[in-house]
Every structure is written in structure tokens, then in C-alpha cells.
Amino acid sequence: EEQEEDVLRELRLFLRNVIERLSLDRRFKAFTKPVDIEEVPDYMTVIRRPMDLSTLLTNIDEQRYVTVGEFMNDADLIWQNALEYNPDSDPMDRHIRHRACALKDTVRAMIRDELDEDFERVCEDVRESR
Numbered sequence: 091e092e093q094e095e096d097v098l099r100e101l102r103l104f105l106r107n108v109i110e111r112l113s114l115d116r117r118f119k120a121f122t123k124p125v126d127i128e129e130v131p132d133y134m135t136v137i138r139r140p141m142d143l144s145t146l147l148t149n150i151d152e153q154r155y156v157t158v159g160e161f162m163n164d165a166d167l168i169w170q171n172a173l174e175y176n177p178d179s180d181p182m183d184r185h186i187r188h189r190a191c192a193l194k195d196t197v198r199a200m201i202r203d204e205l206d207e208d209f210e211r212v213c214e215d216v217r218e219s220r
């Protein structure tokens with residue numbers, strides 16, 4: 091009902107703000123758009139579920155996330171994919187891995203510092219009621 095829609099609208103506002111701030115951080119430039127298959131042709135043979143910040147934003151706008159946990163499952167794909175695709179000692183691999191770990195830590199810190207646990211519990215109740 092109306093109260094549920096208010097909660098989900100507030101969740102979308104919070105998640106959009108998180109994405110906006112991450113997208114402005116130069117360290118995360120490589121994660122802002124889908125990996126370009128023209129530039130990186132073997133990417134899809136290695137990574138089964140590509141994810142990036144712009145796709146997360148589309149998913150938010152399409153109301154795919156009812157809880158922060160569901161959002162985090164997709165957000166985690168971004169850095170997990172980067173670690174998987176860049177496992178070597180190559181300086182570029184190390185550079186991307188460092189930024190992937192920075193993304194992981196930054197998202198977790200934002201959620202820990204800014205998400206009210208009671209709010210997330212209400213979102214989880216909405217998910218269970220559907």
C-alpha cells in the first residue's frame with residue numbers, strides 16, 4: 091500500500107545517491123559503464139554476469155531492488171568481476187584490482203554509515219510480504 095511505496099521510493103533515492111557519488115569518483119571510472127566488448131573481446135568468455143554503475147542505476151529506476159541486500163548482490167558483481175578478470179601480476183591487473191577493492195570498501199562504508207538498520211528491516215519486511 092501507500093506506506094510501502096513510500097519506503098521503496100526512499101530506498102531508490104538513497105541508492106541513486108550512492109551511485110551518483112561513486113560515479114563522480116575518478117578511481118571508479120572503469121566501473122561506470124558496461125565493459126566494451128569491442129575493446130575487450132574476451133571479457134564475456136570470462137565474466138558470466140557483467141555489472142557496472144550505469145546498469146545498477148537502470149535497475150534502481152526499474153524498481154528491481156526492494157532491499158539494500160538485493161542491491162549489494164549486484165553491486166558486489168562489479169568488483170568481483172574485476173578481480174576475476176584481472177588476476178595476474180601485470181601492472182594493469184594490479185591497478186584495476188586496487189580500484190575494485192577501493193570500490194568494495196567505499197560502498198560498504200556508505201551503507202554502514204548512512205543506512206538506518208531499522209529502515210533496511212522495513213524493506214526486508216516488504217520483500218517478505220510480496
Ligand SMILES: CC(=O)c1nc(NC(=O)[C@H]2CNCCN2)sc1-c1cc(O)cc(O)c1
Binds near residue numbers: 119123125178
Ligand atoms: C573494468 C575491467 O575489469 C577492466 N579490466 C581491464 N584489464 C586489463 O586491461 C588487463 C587485463 N589483463 C592483461 C592486461 N590488461 S581493462 C578494464 C576496463 C577499463 C576501462 O577503463 C573500461 C572498461 O570497460 C574496462
